[in-house]
Amino acid sequence: MNINWFKYSSPQTFYPLAGKMTPWFAWLATILAAAGLYISFVIAPTDFQQGEAYRIIFVHVPAAWMSMVIYIVMAGWAALGLALNARLSAMMAQALAPTGAIFTLIALVTGSLWGKPMWGTWWVWDARLTSELILLFLYLGFIALQASIDDPRKADRAGALLALVGVVNVPIIYFSVTWWNTLHQGSSINMSAAPKMASTMLLGMLLMALAFWMYTVAVALIRVRCIMLERERSTDWVKQLSAKVAVEGRA
């Protein structure tokens, strides 16, 4: 198979491709979420220690994973944009940031909602919780920094630098539970050991994580199309496209 990837590296050619891909990822997300929720609430047994409160992990753990995965992907796109001076890469980074921030917020709030009945407190300043809070500030900082610079190319470069410096926080979050003595429990899934939880619980978590992943791709594709329309407003391809919208009602 010989695909000319550079063909899709311009916003003009990526815009229709992103539009075609979005419904597929949206459907995948819906189906995976339906299966994940069914397992989370119907199949997965009650935890013998935590009762039903443990079911919060079916959104908490996938959201926390996504908050870290999205940051790494975002920083990767930002780095690529910086190295190749490619505007599509920078747009992809920009499109991922709000979704990453939302998953970080979900991870923090659902963690708090689990912590109150299980630990007896909404919040502790332990390494895992603090580094995840810093991740939220990194996302918000990236969004605010890009929004505050009028020249989009300069905004891309400044945002990319912030994103790359912030990458150091991701391994700190991930390994915080082994490096420090935290109140937060260890990793839910360990690559080198057998899972400590029931296999249905694990399956539910994985399905929810995949659903969140597909959701992320779908919304990032929708957002990157918005960013293209906004940033390339004065180019011929956007003008032609918006003229077509009037005729067909969609684009």
Added chain:
Amino acid sequence: MQWASWSAFFNMGGYAFYVWFSFGLTALCMAWEVIALRKRRVEALRLSKLLAQD
């Protein structure tokens, strides 16, 4: 099946507030994001159409 009745299901073993708040917040965040994006797209198309007419 874990639940004796619907009310047992909604009660979540006494943790209803924590469990439903978690899942509800997640669903609300996603719904809000999709609606906000739809608005942003309509607005972007409207503006570029205005610009194309000039």
